[in-house]
Amino acid sequence: MKSLEGREAILARLAAVPAAAPTAWPARPEAVAAVPDEEPDALIERFVHALARAQGTWQIAASPVIARLTLATRLQEGGVKQVLSWAASELPVDGVLEALEVLGIEAITPAPPLSDTRLRPQDLEVRRRYLLGIEGIPVGLTGADAAFAATGTLALRHGPGRPLLVNQLPRRHIVLLAADQIYPTMECWLAQRPAAASQPHSTAPSTTLLTGPSRSADIEVAPVFGVHGPGKLHVIVVQGR
Amino acid sequence: MRFDVTCSPSSPEFPIYAMPPNFYRRVADALADDALRATLTRSTGLLRQQQAAGFADSAPFEELQAAARALRQDALDRLPALLVQLEAQARARGVEVFWAPDAAAARRYILALAEARRVRQVVRSHAAAVEEIGLDAALADAHINVILTQVGDYILHLAGDTPSHPVHPALHWRKEAVTQLFEQHLDVPQTLDIQSLANVVRFKLRRPTLEAALSVGGVALAVAETGTLALASGDDRLAVASTPIHVAVMGIEQVTAALEDLALFLPLYARSAGGQSMPDHVLLLEGPAPADAADGPRELHLVILDNGRSDLLRWGYGEALTCIHCGACHNVCPVYREIGGQAYSPRGGGPIDSVTLPLLPSLPVQETAGRWPTAARDRRQDAQPAAQTGAEPRPAPALRGAPLAPLPHASTLCGACSAVCPVGIDIPRLLIRLRGDLAAAGELGKRERMLRRLYRWGTQDAANLPRLHRLLRSARLLPDWPQPASQTFHARWRERRGL
Ligand code: SF4
Numbered sequence: 001m002k003s004l005e006g007r008e009a010i011l012a013r014l015a016a017v018p019a020a021a022p023t024a025w026p027a028r029p030e031a032v033a034a035v036p037d038e039e040p041d042a043l044i045e046r047f048v049h050a051l052a053r054a055q056g057t058w059q060i061a062a063s064p065v066i067a068r069l070t071l072a073t074r075l076q077e078g079g080v081k082q083v084l085s086w087a088a089s090e091l092p093v094d095g096v097l098e099a100l101e102v103l104g105i106e107a108i109t110p111a112p113p114l115s116d117t118r119l120r121p122q123d124l125e126v127r128r129r130y131l132l133g134i135e136g137i138p139v140g141l142t143g144a145d146a147a148f149a150a151t152g153t154l155a156l157r158h159g160p161g162r163p164l165l166v167n168q169l170p171r172r173h174i175v176l177l178a179a180d181q182i183y184p185t186m187e188c189w190l191a192q193r194p195a196a197a198s199q200p201h202s203t204a205p206s207t208t209l210l211t212g213p214s215r216s217a218d219i220e221v222a223p224v225f226g227v228h229g230p231g232k233l234h235v236i237v238v239q240g241r
Numbered sequence: 242m243r244f245d246v247t248c249s250p251s252s253p254e255f256p257i258y259a260m261p262p263n264f265y266r267r268v269a270d271a272l273a274d275d276a277l278r279a280t281l282t283r284s285t286g287l288l289r290q291q292q293a294a295g296f297a298d299s300a301p302f303e304e305l306q307a308a309a310r311a312l313r314q315d316a317l318d319r320l321p322a323l324l325v326q327l328e329a330q331a332r333a334r335g336v337e338v339f340w341a342p343d344a345a346a347a348r349r350y351i352l353a354l355a356e357a358r359r360v361r362q363v364v365r366s367h368a369a370a371v372e373e374i375g376l377d378a379a380l381a382d383a384h385i386n387v388i389l390t391q392v393g394d395y396i397l398h399l400a401g402d403t404p405s406h407p408v409h410p411a412l413h414w415r416k417e418a419v420t421q422l423f424e425q426h427l428d429v430p431q432t433l434d435i436q437s438l439a440n441v442v443r444f445k446l447r448r449p450t451l452e453a454a455l456s457v458g459g460v461a462l463a464v465a466e467t468g469t470l471a472l473a474s475g476d477d478r479l480a481v482a483s484t485p486i487h488v489a490v491m492g493i494e495q496v497t498a499a500l501e502d503l504a505l506f507l508p509l510y511a512r513s514a515g516g517q518s519m520p521d522h523v524l525l526l527e528g529p530a531p532a533d534a535a536d537g538p539r540e541l542h543l544v545i546l547d548n549g550r551s552d553l554l555r556w557g558y559g560e561a562l563t564c565i566h567c568g569a570c571h572n573v574c575p576v577y578r579e580i581g582g583q584a585y586s587p588r589g590g591g592p593i594d595s596v597t598l599p600l601l602p603s604l605p606v607q608e609t610a611g612r613w614p615t616a617a618r619d620r621r622q623d624a625q626p627a628a629q630t631g632a633e634p635r636p637a638p639a640l641r642g643a644p645l646a647p648l649p650h651a652s653t654l655c656g657a658c659s660a661v662c663p664v665g666i667d668i669p670r671l672l673i674r675l676r677g678d679l680a681a682a683g684e685l686g687k688r689e690r691m692l693r694r695l696y697r698w699g700t701q702d703a704a705n706l707p708r709l710h711r712l713l714r715s716a717r718l719l720p721d722w723p724q725p726a727s728q729t730f731h732a733r734w735r736e737r738r739g740l
Pocket of ligand 1: 407513563564565566567568569570571593658661662663664665666
């Protein structure tokens with residue numbers, strides 16, 4: 001069946017649904033009440049508390065310089081030699097990748113070769129080798145576009161220089177989060193986003209919402225980490241940007 | 242060891258978990274299996290605790306429930322308009338939209354896509370709508386390898402077993418059975434450490450996931466206003482990032498009006514399903530990746546699936562479609578907790594499924610072959626209207642031959658399900674109504690009809706009760722039931738009191 005026929009068939013069936021009986025159900029709720037302005041420190045406090053509950057870990061860096069140091073120390077202590085990373089221009093702290101390079105830590109922004117979906121076997125083979133080549137890199141380094149204090153969630157917009165693979169492939173994920181990007185709730189963040197309906201192509205094609213490390217509980221409901229994505233999530237909250 | 246892994250004669254290398262075809266037999270088998278019941282009791286107990294803890298620091302549950310219920314109902318009331326809006330928004334962002342009136346159309350579309358792109362390997366994440374269309378078997382028939390990314394689905398696929406829970410499909414599996422299965426099929430050493438068992442699956446999945454060109458998964462909700470697809474199953478994260486083509490399959494009911502609705506539903510789902518404040522991973526997809534982005538799907542397809550849902554709406558069971566598949570009703574149901582979802586149907590089951598499964602088309606033949614009866618459904622579109630509840634008359638459901646007709650009777654109607662349901666679905670009311678509709682469609686067997694008449698006769702007059710009791714004891718009408726007590730309660734009462 002052609003999609004058009006399917007569309008007309010489904011819409012015709014829906015048109016045949018009798019009007020709903022009057023119910024005592026509440027009407028569509030009003031927009032969520034605005035959250036009163038919160039002190040930045042209180043927001044950070046709430047965010048890291050919620051993040052810890054979701055099994056994420058965190059550090060607070062009082063300035064971008066301290067954030068660079070904190071990150072470098074962490075990677076060096078872990079014996080890390082390579083990281084997958086967002087492009088330098090997309091990270092919220094300047095000079096991070098240069099600082100890592102000085103320490104002998106190579107930062108790779110993944111760019112799996114494939115420009116379209118023609119999927120020629122030779123293209124796929126190149127892509128396959130590329131992906132398997134970066135598969136073992138232990139740490140992913142990203143920024144974040146927003147965080148929600150209520151749930152400890154990070155929002156990462158993707159696009160050029162911000163590949164999804166950085167926060168999916170490695171076993172550990174480190175996020176540089178500017179303190180002024182923390183919103184009280186997801187509702188507050190959504191209220192700030194551009195009205196997508198009126199500007200169809202202004203939004204990022206994809207946004208990840210991360211709450212803690214990759215977690216699943218498929219055997220006896222016991223929580224396990226790192227099956228589908230990074231099993232460890234560490235957030236460096238950068239103040240004074 | 243509970244799980245006898247046997248081989249299906251139709252496919253010698255593919256193990257099929259031997260499952261009795263009759264619902265009552267499956268229930269009896271489940272009840273006789275102490276290990277299964279212990280597993281179910283422990284796991285559902287944990288999930289109940291997690292659900293309660295999940296709402297300890299949230300806004301009051303009743304407020305959230307009322308808001309969610311209003312939003313879901315609003316979406317159903319405006320369904321055609323919202324779906325058309327979603328389609329327009331998605332197309333404007335470069336998404337290919339396909340409307341599938343039934344499972345076969347959805348299967349054909351995905352198969353044709355895989356064949357056109359000469360794909361030999363498909364990564365499939367956990368999604369009820371994808372399981373519903375029987376895609377795995379269709380791909381296997383086309384010699385396309387299917388990789389299941391969810392650990393529970395992976396276990397069930399290896400064992401040829403069927404799911405028991407919407408969120409935790411292998412809820413009925415103990416770790417001892419899992420380790421034995423892995424040793425047998427994956428040649429890995431035995432371990433009872435659950436993290437290690439999960440790591441085995443991680444190891445087995447990564448390479449084929451990175452090598453695949455096409456992924457298929459579900460949608461938690463699609464936003465009409467923006468065309469955003471919220472993917473929240475978590476096990477799809479690597480596949481959606483790495484495969485150049487992604488197909489998202491959604492039921493027609495999985496649409497919501499506005500982006501801010503997600504701020505209510507995502508936490509509500511996570512708290513209800515496992516006590517988390519949010520799902521650990523949600524991807525908001527708003528179109529295919531642009532050419533200058535390094536990854537993400539270059540080609541994004543959205544399949545909007547009806548497959549009997551519009552019938553549910555027409556028959557007045559639309560409330561059941563407001564379900565967000567959190568599994569909370571399963572975890573509290575006294576029937577589910579004794580028998581497990583695998584006893585209900587090949588697609589699993591639980592309180593809400595006892596409403597929807599008898600009303601939806603049965604599984605494709607390949608999915609049920611050798612395991613379940615595939616009774617043909619006689620959809621009598623012009624059957625007599627059932628009792629009315631107000632508003633316009635509703636057509637009666639076409640239920641004759643429903644293979645899952647016993648399901649609505651597998652309930653004590655205690656109401657524990659609707660008390661925890663985050664969208665406040667009145668499941669007992671729907672079950673009672675469905676029982677009536679099934680009876681009206683002639684779905685009660687001769688024996689049940691006779692027993693019901695006998696029961697009515699015995700209970701409508703106090704004088705008849707002792708006669709009914711004597712009849713039940715002497716005639717052994719119910720050989721599979723416990724023998725009734727030697728005396729009626731009233732007789733014993735009188736005897737004790739010396740009356
Ligand atoms: S009926 Fe309610 S409680 Fe049950 S799975 Fe659906 S949303 Fe969850």
